[in-house]
Amino acid sequence: MLDPLKGPFIAAEEFFTLTGRALRNIFRRPHYGADIILQMDSIGVGSLLLVVLVGFFAGVVMALQMAHALRDYGQVSKTGTLVAITLARELGPVFSALMVAGRNATGIASELGSMKVTEQIDAMRALGTDPVQKLVTPRVVATGLMLPPLTVIADFVGLIGGWIIAVAILGLTSVQYWSSAWHSLKWYDDVLQGLLKPLIFGLTLSLIGCFYGLRTTGGTQGVGRATTQAMVTSAVFILILDVMMTKIFVGQGG
Amino acid sequence: MAESTLAPILRFEDVSVAFDGSPALIGVSFQAVAGESRVILGAAGSGKTVLLKIALGLTRPDSGRVFVFEREIGSMRERELMDVRSRIGMLFQESALFDSLTIEENVAYPLENQKAIRCPPEEVRPRVAEALEFVELGDTLEKFPSELSGGMRRRAAIARAVVTAPPLVLYDSPTAGLDPITAHTIMTLLIKQRDLARTTTLIVTHRYQDGNLAANFRYNSKLGRLEPARNGARSGARTTFMVLREGRLVFEGDQDRLEASPDPYVSKFVKPRV
Numbered sequence: 001m002l003d004p005l006k007g008p009f010i011a012a013e014e015f016f017t018l019t020g021r022a023l024r025n026i027f028r029r030p031h032y033g034a035d036i037i038l039q040m041d042s043i044g045v046g047s048l049l050l051v052v053l054v055g056f057f058a059g060v061v062m063a064l065q066m067a068h069a070l071r072d073y074g075q076v077s078k079t080g081t082l083v084a085i086t087l088a089r090e091l092g093p094v095f096s097a098l099m100v101a102g103r104n105a106t107g108i109a110s111e112l113g114s115m116k117v118t119e120q121i122d123a124m125r126a127l128g129t130d131p132v133q134k135l136v137t138p139r140v141v142a143t144g145l146m147l148p149p150l151t152v153i154a155d156f157v158g159l160i161g162g163w164i165i166a167v168a169i170l171g172l173t174s175v176q177y178w179s180s181a182w183h184s185l186k187w188y189d190d191v192l193q194g195l196l197k198p199l200i201f202g203l204t205l206s207l208i209g210c211f212y213g214l215r216t217t218g219g220t221q222g223v224g225r226a227t228t229q230a231m232v233t234s235a236v237f238i239l240i241l242d243v244m245m246t247k248i249f250v251g252q253g254g
Numbered sequence: 255m256a257e258s259t260l261a262p263i264l265r266f267e268d269v270s271v272a273f274d275g276s277p278a279l280i281g282v283s284f285q286a287v288a289g290e291s292r293v294i295l296g297a298a299g300s301g302k303t304v305l306l307k308i309a310l311g312l313t314r315p316d317s318g319r320v321f322v323f324e325r326e327i328g329s330m331r332e333r334e335l336m337d338v339r340s341r342i343g344m345l346f347q348e349s350a351l352f353d354s355l356t357i358e359e360n361v362a363y364p365l366e367n368q369k370a371i372r373c374p375p376e377e378v379r380p381r382v383a384e385a386l387e388f389v390e391l392g393d394t395l396e397k398f399p400s401e402l403s404g405g406m407r408r409r410a411a412i413a414r415a416v417v418t419a420p421p422l423v424l425y426d427s428p429t430a431g432l433d434p435i436t437a438h439t440i441m442t443l444l445i446k447q448r449d450l451a452r453t454t455t456l457i458v459t460h461r462y463q464d465g466n467l468a469a470n471f472r473y474n475s476k477l478g479r480l481e482p483a484r485n486g487a488r489s490g491a492r493t494t495f496m497v498l499r500e501g502r503l504v505f506e507g508d509q510d511r512l513e514a515s516p517d518p519y520v521s522k523f524v525k526p527r528v
Contacts, residue, residue, distance in 0.1 A: 115353075122312050123350035127414075128336050128368035 015211050018136065022207060025130075025137040035138035043104050043139075043206075044146030048153070050099050055154030058091045059083055059161030067170045076170055080181035083162035088185060088194040089249075092155035094242050097201035100147055101234040105209035108139055109230035112213025113223040121214065136210040140203055147202030148195045155194065193249050200241055205234040260287040262324065263422050263454040264309055269318035270501075271304060278304045279315070280501040286494075288421070291448060291455045293465035295523045296498035302458040303347060305498070306424045309456070310344055311335040322422070340370035343415035343423040343453075347430060349407040351399040351414070358395040361385055361414045371418050385417040386410070389443055405436035409443065416447050423447065425457045429464055441467045442480055449473040462523050469493035469509045497523060 066082040112135060115121050124131045159181055166172040185191060212226040212233070265285040271278050279301045286292050296302045307313040308320055311327045320327050322338050330338070351360045361382045365373040373381065386392050389409040399407055408428065415423060425444060429437035441464055448455045449472050457468055472483040495512045497505035497520050505512065505520045513524050 118348055119346040119350040120352055122307065123344075123346055123352070125312055125332075126310055126339055126342075126344045126346075127364045128340060128371075129363075130332065 011215075014215065015207070018132065018211050018214070019207050021132045022136045022140050022210070025133045026141060028133070030133065032134055032138050035134065036141050039138050039142035040146050042107075043100065043142050044150060047100050047103055047146075047150060050103060051096050051150045051154045052157050054095045054099050055087075055092065055157040056161040058095055058154075059087060059158030059163075060165055062086055062091065062158070063162035063165035063170070067165070077172060077176050078180055079162065079166050079170060079172060080159075080177040080179070081184035084159060084181035084184050085190060087155045087158040087162075088190040090242070090246070092151045092158060093194060093197035093201060094238060096151040096154045097147060097198060097205060097238045098235055100143070100150065100202070101205040101209075101238060102231060104143060105205040105230045105234040106227045108206060108209030109213040109216075110223055110227045112210060113216035113226040116214060116216045117219050117222060131214070136207075136214070139210055140206045143202040143206035144199055145202075147198040151194065151198040189249060193245070197242065197245055200245065201238050204237050204241060208234040208237065260289065262287050262321065263290075264456070265321040265324075266305075266308075267319040267321070269308060269315045269320060271308065271313060271315045277501050279308070281318070282498075282501075282503045283318075284496060284503065284506055286454055286456065288454055289452055291457065291468050291493040292496060293468055293493060294456060294458045294496045294498060295460060295462065295465065296458075297460065299500075300498040301501040302460075302498055303426055306344070306426050306456065306458055309424060310339060310342055336368065337370045340364070340368040340418065341420050341422060343418065343420040345408070345411050345415045345423075345425045345428055347426045349399070349411035351407055351411055353399055355398075356395065357386070357391070357397050357399065357402070357410050358382055360399065360410060361417050364414065364418050368418065373418075381417055382413075385413040388416070388447070389413045405432055405439065408432065408436075408440055412440070412443055412447070416451070416453075419451060420453065422454045423456070425455070425459075427458055427460070429459065429461055437461070437464075438467075442473070444468070445471060445480060446473040446475075450475060460523070465493070465495055466509070469495075 062083045063079055066086075067076050067079050070076050070078055070082070112121070115135075121131050121135075124134060162181075163174065163177050166177040167174060209230045212230040216222045216226040218225070262285040266282050269282045270280050282301075282305065284292075294302050294305065304313060308315055309322065311322075311330065315328060323341060325338060327335060327338055351357075352363070355363070358379075362378050365371055365378050365381060383392065383395070386395065389412050391406060391409050391413065394402065394406065394410065399410070402410065412428075415425075428440050428444060432440065444455070444457065445468060447453060448468075455468070457464060459465065467480070470482060471480040473479075474481045493509065495505065495507060495509060496503060497512075499519050504517065505515060512520065515521055515524070
């Protein structure tokens with residue numbers, strides 16, 4: 001009767017085991033520094049343009065939508081405040097994470113999945129290397145390190161997008177926009193939340209990508225399946241974790 | 255018998271393993287002694303590859319015991335297994351060369367990563383060059399696996415498997431998917447490696463010709479080619495055949511017994527001797 005639940009429970013156990021090993025390996029030798037740098041370049045620099053574009057348009061749309069709502073209360077001058085808070089707390093971290101998940105969790109799953117089905121993972125173990133140490137830990141560390149700065153860049157570019165709308169369409173001055181945006185941000189609630197969220201999202205999406213990649217079976221078809229599962233699962237978990245972390249921060253007075 | 259006094263290099267004791275409820279190996283027991291060649295025949299899905307992966311500690315058996323170099327590997331942790339694996343060479347079915355590394359880096363990989371090998375950095379390149387010369391791929395150091403043909407990739411993978419001079423080498427379907435001429439070249443390399451380095455060799459294959467070559471030919475280093483040598487005449491070493499059927503070991507013995515076997519499944523793998 002409980003057989004249908006067995007699969008998800010085993011998968012969850014395997015995921016947490018992989019998470020434990022990947023994080024423990026950060027403090028164990030050998031350290032693959034060159035692989036971490038390579039992954040930081042691939043994940044961080046490679047995702048920069050995507051994140052900039054998403055951040056910019058998120059800022060533009062937020063300014064247009066918020067100004068429309070604020071006009072009813074005669075508070076259009078507060079556009080900067082709303083754009084800044086929404087971007088720093090929610091849209092910046094979530095959109096950046098979803099973009100990086102789309103680009104990198106899938107990339108990781110397909111790369112490791114291809115290695116799995118062509119026995120390269122087995123070969124790695126046979127030739128004296130722990131695949132978790134060599135492949136998973138560098139990807140997790142690199143994504144965890146790169147997503148917070150990418151999010152900060154997305155937030156900033158989003159603010160610029162909002163500023164263009166505020167000045168060009170809403171008739172605000174630059175000083176009005178930037179001062180309301182700057183003064184609205186608080187260290188604990190916004191900046192910490194805006195950095196902690198991408199760190200957790202980065203670790204989660206890279207672990208999910210590695211997890212599905214390493215359990216790939218069934219040849220090239222299996223690689224495609226692993227890639228899709230990595231995207232869907234990481235997107236769902238990003239949103240669930242966002243709700244949980246927002247609740248924690250809001251509960252603490254945010 | 256002389257061979258019974260030789261140290262067992264690999265021993266399976268009633269080994270069984272199943273994946274998702276379907277058995278892959280059922281109660282398999284055998285032992286390979288130093289210098290012996292074992293040819294493992296069987297249809298696709300009969301458990302040949304699983305047997306090699308269990309020998310290497312990549313897959314853990316559900317029951318039974320596996321001894322490699324007289325050490326029981328079933329209860330070993332992954333880090334302990336690394337030491338055992340450093341003394342085993344393995345050719346994977348599809349070569350399993352790392353796509354992102356050059357051929358030189360691929361062949362150097364075990365020398366640089368297997369701690370037990372302790373290869374000084376200055377010795378890595380000469381040993382890689384020597385291993386690639388052995389498989390006649392000396393001019394491919396800077397190439398990537400995707401730039402090589404299937405047969406060349408298989409040869410590069412053999413170089414990677416034997417670069418550390420392991421006493422036990424496992425070959426998983428070394429000639430699968432290759433044309434007859436390339437397959438013969440690969441088998442020549444296997445026999446050359448076996449006879450020059452005197453390694454214990456396990457060859458998984460579904461081609462009887464491969465087993466026939468291993469059993470009846472030896473490498474003549476002066477002539478640089480294979481020459482006939484009837485079973486047992488090869489410096490006291492011998493070739494044993496094993497046949498797997500749906501995870502069970504249904505035959506174990508020399509070529510004469512194999513060819514005389516009345517079992518219809520076993521006789522399907524036997525062709526007239528060359």
